Amino acid sequence: MATGMPPTLRQRRLGSELRKMRERAGLSSTAAAAHVGVQQARMSMIEAGRYAVSADRVRALAHTYACDDTDLVEALAAMTGGRGRAWWDEYRELLPAALVEVAEFEHHATALRVAVVVAMPGLLQTLDHVRASLRQDVPALRPHEIEHWASFRIKRQAVLYREPETTYTAIVHEAALRMGVGGPEVKRRQLEHLILMGERSNVKVLVVPFERADFPISGQPISYASGPVPQLDTVLLDSDHGCDLLDAEAKLARYRCVLDRMEACALSSGKSRDFIRRVVRST
Structure with a gap:
């Protein structure tokens, strides 16, 4: 119907x-x-x-x-049937439609791989970090809008705690670790949270140091969601004008290659946690 x-x-x-x-x-x-x-x-x-x-x-x-x-x-x-109501539907009148679809994008993924250069991965942010980053938006958000956006971002993180587990790999450039969003205390707690999340069995946090000159820099966060079969994979590109979703075979292949190259530049999980601890001590 x-x-x-x-x-x-x-x-x-x-x-x-x-x-x-x-x-x-x-x-x-x-x-x-x-x-x-x-x-x-x-x-x-x-x-x-x-x-x-x-x-x-x-x-x-x-x-x-x-x-x-x-x-x-x-x-x-398995994708058929009528539309059921999901938790993110309550935000459809509060947030841009493209942003609400990010939750649906993440919810149906069998695995997620993201790469960020100057921002923390959305699913690994603390509430204080989320609020601090939203206060920097242009044009400025009103206080109640900040709370709507913040609660939405935190609720999205539930995909990391469900069963069966969703594998999440976050490739984080050192620049993102050095950003002082919210001030020293908020930054310290965010970095400690990053270490803690990286110790989960389904989460890998991989740091790319400044010294890796061969890193294929991307100015926008990249998210790659694996589907139940490779043909149903999806790429999400986040930018100031909104979110772009890509599923053409050639584009999927391109971003798999980009993410593979980024991951090859990163430290191992253990060395990445040690790296973040050093940044915490210097904060």
Whole structure:
């Protein structure tokens, strides 16, 4: 059935993958609709994520498109159904839509890998650090807006504590460790929290020292979310104008390569914790 609310990130991705599958089969949306006995307008809505489809419908479409990738088809079938309410929906009237989708992006990931140069990884920030960083936003946020944004960021961190565990790898440049967001005490507690989180079994914090001149610097934070199958991976780029989500195969391959190079420049987990401890002592 058609949904009364804007499609979620997951619904849009399901529709997009069905469209890609149809195009690889060389079928028009009109021809595909005729094959499965629906109107062309409904097919367009399915591919836009605006019409809920069943798992059986996804399998029928895959059969029509001669897709024999069983793992992909079953992963897509698992994405079907009507839209249920998630915790981040309560923020849809309080925060920009693209920001709210970050929570959905993280929630459905089987693993997350991020790289930051001048900011702390969002899922590893303390509440004091979050508030201090939000006070620096331009244009300035009002006090109640800061609290909305801060509570949202903290709630996102629940993905690191759930079962089964989500693997989280954070590549953090030394520049981010040296930033004095919130002053010395807030900075010290943030760095100690980074050490503590890096000791969790599902979290790796990897530091890139200034001395690594071969580090492929990126001016924007990069987040890579692994899906249940590689075709459903997603890259999120965070910038001042908002968040960009990428899922084209060539772009996924590019950012995997970039993150691999960044990780190769980083210290090991143990040496990274020792490095952060030295920064704490100098704070």
